Amino acid sequence: xxxxxxxxxxxxxxxxxxxxxxxxxxxxxxxxxxxxxxxxxxxxxxxxxxxxxxxxxxxxxxxxxxxxxxxxxxxxxxxxxxxxxxxxxxxxxxxxxxxxxxxxxxxxxxxxxxxxxxxxxxxxxxxxxxxxxxxxxxxxxxxxxxxxxxx
Numbered sequence: 001x002x003x004x005x006x007x008x009x010x011x012x013x014x015x016x017x018x019x020x021x022x023x024x025x026x027x028x029x030x031x032x033x034x035x036x037x038x039x040x041x042x043x044x045x046x047x048x049x050x051x052x053x054x055x056x057x058x059x060x061x062x063x064x065x066x067x068x069x070x071x072x073x074x075x076x077x078x079x080x081x082x083x084x085x086x087x088x089x090x091x092x093x094x095x096x097x098x099x100x101x102x103x104x105x106x107x108x109x110x111x112x113x114x115x116x117x118x119x120x121x122x123x124x125x126x127x128x129x130x131x132x133x134x135x136x137x138x139x140x141x142x143x144x145x146x147x148x149x150x151x
Contacts, residue, residue, distance in 0.1 A: 001104055004130045008049075008100075011137040012093040015042045018144055019090045022151065028080040031150035038147050040077045043089050045140045047071040049133045050096065053126060057109040062096045073118070 018038055019027065027039040036044075047068050050061040061068055067089075070078065103109065109126035116122055123129045 001127075001130065004134060005097075005101055005104070007134050008130075008137070009097055011045075011134070011141060012097055014141055015045065015144070016090050016093050018042065018148065019086055022148070024080075024083050024086065026151040027086060028077070029147075029151040030077060031147060034147065034150075035076050036143075036147075037077055038144050038151065039081055039086060039089070040071065040075075041140045041144050041147070042093075043067060043071040044073075044075070045137050046089065046092060046096065048073070048136055049100075052115070052123065052129050052133055052136075053100070053109065056113050056115050056123070056129065057126065058111045058113070059108065062099055063092055 019042060022038060028037055030037045047061075047063065050063050051068060051072060054061050055068075069075075104126075112123075112125050112129065114122065114124045115129075117132060121128075121132055121135075123132055
């Protein structure tokens with residue numbers, strides 16, 4: 001799990017750099033041909049990690065429920081977000097990572113409910129869920145890289 005945590009931490013640094021490098025207008029911009037924007041992708045990746053690892057384990061997410069509702073699979077941007085929201089997401093990238101490490105060490109993910117992803121990957125435990133989260137992050141980092149060229 002230490003290697004997985006290291007990769008997740010690296011991904012979070014990448015997301016944070018984007019949040020700090022682009023203006024609020026750029027983060028909110030949805031280029032022609034796209035359904036979403038940079039901030040949506042970052043928030044979606046964070047929410048997905050929380051949903052897969054915590055919610056499927058019967059645990060409350062470490063982020064507000066309105067974030068989960070607004071950025072889960074099947075959502076899209078509903079309007080521009082504020083700088084305060086961007087800052088809160090950026091801070092949550094670190095705080096949830098720190099808590100995840102503690103929670104993994106404490107072994108709290110023991111009641112994981114099996115789940116089949118949209119890509120038909122079977123998640124049967126936290127040990128199979130964590131690599132999927134990393135894969136999912138990679139997909140959305142790729143989206144952010146594409147969006148960054150157009151905003």
